[in-house]
Amino acid sequence: MxxxxxxxxxxxxxxxxxxxxxLVAIKATLKRDLTLMLRRRGEVLNPxxxxxxxxxxxxxxxxxxxxLLASIAPGLFWVAAxxxxxxxxxxxxxxxxxxxxxxxxxxxxxxxxxxxxxxxAVHWLLTGLPLALMAPLLGIMLSLPAGSYAxxxxxxxxxxxxxSLIGAIGAALTVGLARGGVLLSLLVLPLYIPVLIFxxxxxxxxxxxxxxxxxxxxxGALLALALMLAxxxxxxxxRISING
Amino acid sequence: xxxxxxxxxxxxxRDDRWLFExxxxxxxxxxxxxxxxxxxxxxxxxxKILSGQLTDYRGELYxxxxxxxxxxxxxxANLLYLGHAPGVKAGLSPLENLAWYQALSGEKGSxxxxxxxLAAVGLAGFEDxxxxxxxxxxxxxxxxxxxxxxxxxxxxxxxxFTAIDRQGVAxxxxxxxxxxxxxxxxxxxxHHALTESxxxxxxxxx
Amino acid sequence: MWAFINKLxxxxxxxxxSAKLQPLFWVAAxxxxxxxxVWGLAFAPADxxxxxxxxxxxxxxxxxxxxxxxxxxxxxxxxxxxxxxxKVADMAATVMAPLGAAMTFVALFSGAVxxxxxxxxxxxxxxxxxxxxxxxxxxxxxxxxxGAFSSRDSGSCRVGAGHGRRHQxxxxxxxxxxxxYPSPACHFHDYRALCHDHGHVGTAAHHGIxxxxxxxxxxxxxxxxxxxxxxxxxxxxx
Numbered sequence: 043m044x045x046x047x048x049x050x051x052x053x054x055x056x057x058x059x060x061x062x063x064x065l066v067a068i069k070a071t072l073k074r075d076l077t078l079m080l081r082r083r084g085e086v087l088n089p090x091x092x093x094x095x096x097x098x099x100x101x102x103x104x105x106x107x108x109x110l111l112a113s114i115a116p117g118l119f120w121v122a123a124x125x126x127x128x129x130x131x132x133x134x135x136x137x138x139x140x141x142x143x144x145x146x147x148x149x150x151x152x153x154x155x156x157x158x159x160x161x162x163a164v165h166w167l168l169t170g171l172p173l174a175l176m177a178p179l180l181g182i183m184l185s186l187p188a189g190s191y192a193x194x195x196x197x198x199x200x201x202x203x204x205x206s207l208i209g210a211i212g213a214a215l216t217v218g219l220a221r222g223g224v225l226l227s228l229l230v231l232p233l234y235i236p237v238l239i240f241x242x243x244x245x246x247x248x249x250x251x252x253x254x255x256x257x258x259x260x261x262g263a264l265l266a267l268a269l270m271l272a273x274x275x276x277x278x279x280x281r282i283s284i285n286g
Numbered sequence: 287x288x289x290x291x292x293x294x295x296x297x298x299x300r301d302d303r304w305l306f307e308x309x310x311x312x313x314x315x316x317x318x319x320x321x322x323x324x325x326x327x328x329x330x331x332x333x334k335i336l337s338g339q340l341t342d343y344r345g346e347l348y349x350x351x352x353x354x355x356x357x358x359x360x361x362x363a364n365l366l367y368l369g370h371a372p373g374v375k376a377g378l379s380p381l382e383n384l385a386w387y388q389a390l391s392g393e394k395g396s397x398x399x400x401x402x403x404l405a406a407v408g409l410a411g412f413e414d415x416x417x418x419x420x421x422x423x424x425x426x427x428x429x430x431x432x433x434x435x436x437x438x439x440x441x442x443x444x445x446x447f448t449a450i451d452r453q454g455v456a457x458x459x460x461x462x463x464x465x466x467x468x469x470x471x472x473x474x475x476x477h478h479a480l481t482e483s484x485x486x487x488x489x490x491x492x
Numbered sequence: 493m494w495a496f497i498n499k500l501x502x503x504x505x506x507x508x509x510s511a512k513l514q515p516l517f518w519v520a521a522x523x524x525x526x527x528x529x530v531w532g533l534a535f536a537p538a539d540x541x542x543x544x545x546x547x548x549x550x551x552x553x554x555x556x557x558x559x560x561x562x563x564x565x566x567x568x569x570x571x572x573x574x575x576x577x578x579k580v581a582d583m584a585a586t587v588m589a590p591l592g593a594a595m596t597f598v599a600l601f602s603g604a605v606x607x608x609x610x611x612x613x614x615x616x617x618x619x620x621x622x623x624x625x626x627x628x629x630x631x632x633x634x635x636x637x638x639g640a641f642s643s644r645d646s647g648s649c650r651v652g653a654g655h656g657r658r659h660q661x662x663x664x665x666x667x668x669x670x671x672x673y674p675s676p677a678c679h680f681h682d683y684r685a686l687c688h689d690h691g692h693v694g695t696a697a698h699h700g701i702x703x704x705x706x707x708x709x710x711x712x713x714x715x716x717x718x719x720x721x722x723x724x725x726x727x728x729x730x
Binding site: 057058059062063064066067069070071074077078081082137140141142143145146147148149150151152157284285 | 289334337338339340341359360362363364365367369370371372373374375376377378382385386387388389390391392393394438439
């Protein structure tokens with residue numbers, strides 16, 4: 043703590059002009075969140091285990107008949123993935139809120155929307171993407187016809203990115219509330235419906251051997267829209283949550 | 287260029303009660319301004335307003351003569367705020383914590399500089415221990431290391447002495463005075479008795 | 493004119509004037525409700541095809557109208573609040589939500605009651621029904637969020653933000669009464685919209701009313717077709 047004594051003779055302190063460095067900040071945020079999540083492996087694995095479990099429940103609860111399973115599989119996968127993504131969303135900003143680093147994030151001289159987007163990207167990388175990669179494996183268990191596996195994974199990868207973005211708005215809105223979990227799902231689930239319709243539609247089209255391009259294109263369009271608007275909504279919601 | 291934070295007719299209401307009303311403030315370089323008042327008198331709220339976090343107040347804020355709304359970016363680039371919570375991630379080491387904070391302000395920084403800052407707050411040897419395993423006082427010191435690490439003109443510190451031992455308090459006090467004397471400016475709340483010094487000014491709330 | 497709008501945005505003035513107007517609106521609402529109900533349920537001629545069951549439209553259509561237009565109004569006042577920081581807009585959005593939710597429920601319920609004699613079922617996953625159900629959930633989400641925030645904020649500093657201070661202003665529901673029951677005059681147009689099974693004459697208008705409807709309906713339609721049993725059986729049987 044001796045350093046500043048040396049500056050006693052200079053009565054004026056240099057002011058900083060707002061500078062760039064956005065990329066540095068984004069990179070550091072990505073790295074920080076990835077490191078944090080990878081140090082708590084359990085939290086990364088939980089949504090995946092949940093996904094596999096829910097998928098396993100249906101053949102037990104409904105019927106092990108392969109034909110029936112194949113016909114309802116697209117919807118099942120999408121509903122299960124949607125719930126798994128939702129479950130993990132509550133913690134997206136929660137720990138940052140608890141230890142005060144969210145407050146600091148809001149005071150950073152960088153655009154909050156960009157930093158929020160970095161956090162959402164990490165969420166997708168560790169939840170949506172693994173879900174998409176895991177789905178074909180479970181597809182075998184539900185006797186999904188061959189040829190629809192790639193579409194299943196692709197539609198989930200595209201769709202869960204939108205889910206992460208939309209869900210982050212809800213997570214940001216409820217982060218200041220003591221028990222925001224149920225409220226979060228109440229807010230976010232209705233907004234998930236378009237993604238669900240086109241995601242399940244893509245897989246169904248693949249099963250029926252129809253064109254899938256339209257469904258995937260709309261999923262992509264939804265993602266583009268979410269990428270454009272959600273970061274601003276997340277930033278605004280965080281400000282409302284923290285500062286009222 | 288010297289810094290100057292002004293508030294004009296600042297007022298804030300909480301649950302139909304005015305915390306403060308018609309508050310005029312002029313905070314210049316070379317000053318330590320201590321906000322005083324009993325619990326619940328709105329010290330933290332005032333600091334949050336003055337650090338640009340809360341926006342639902344009445345009155346006007348000026349940064350170097352410009353309305354805060356327009357000067358916000360410049361203001362944030364020169365502000366260092368430490369709140370009640372230290373903002374230290376339990377899962378990251380002190381070094382990693384500091385690296386993120388440096389990057390947030392757009393600087394890459396260097397590992398030796400961060401180690402030096404940690405050594406300056408008495409955390410040499412703890413650089414790579416997960417912050418969750420440090421004591422409350424040590425975690426607070428990690429946050430305080432940012433004062434040395436990132437040179438900012440305006441420090442806004444909410445109860446910075448919490449959980450700090452006696453030597454640490456003396457060192458931090460000296461650091462505050464030195465910052466003011468070198469042209470910086472400190473806004474602080476504390477229940478700790480600060481030694482009288484020509485740069486110290488008090489503002490009474492409540 | 494501009495001065496008048498400026499005055500309206502101050503909560504104090506707004507509450508003063510709305511307190512004075514409230515009795516008037518109460519009278520108007522009671523009268524219109526009475527006239528509309530009696531006229532619709534007793535005097536209007538029975539439908540040549542559906543008999544007396546069609547009378548549900550005197551409840552169903554205004555409720556559905558309100559459910560959707562209140563949602564749009566909430567969106568607009570939310571925007572107004574965010575852009576111009578007009579507190580009255582936020583308060584308006586707060587009080588609109590429960591009313592909108594109630595109207596959505598009434599529309600859903602009356603629709604189900606009408607569906608029994610006409611379609612022979614209480615519920616089907618038709619595009620319009622599904623989107624109304626989602627609308628209801630959206631309303632409930634908004635209400636829950638408001639509730640959670642106002643219970644949290646009873647301890648934090650906010651200068652006159654709308655929620656959490658409602659106890660101060662008991663007249664806040666005044667404006668909503670005004671729109672509680674639009675006159676049954678609009679029923680003619682919507683009568684056709686109501687008869688879903690006779691074709692889609694009124695659907696364009698119906699779709700256009702709510703942004704939400706606009707968004708969900710075409711998709712849900714596509715979804716419903718895709719899931720139609722005949723098609724699935726074809727595909728699986730082949």
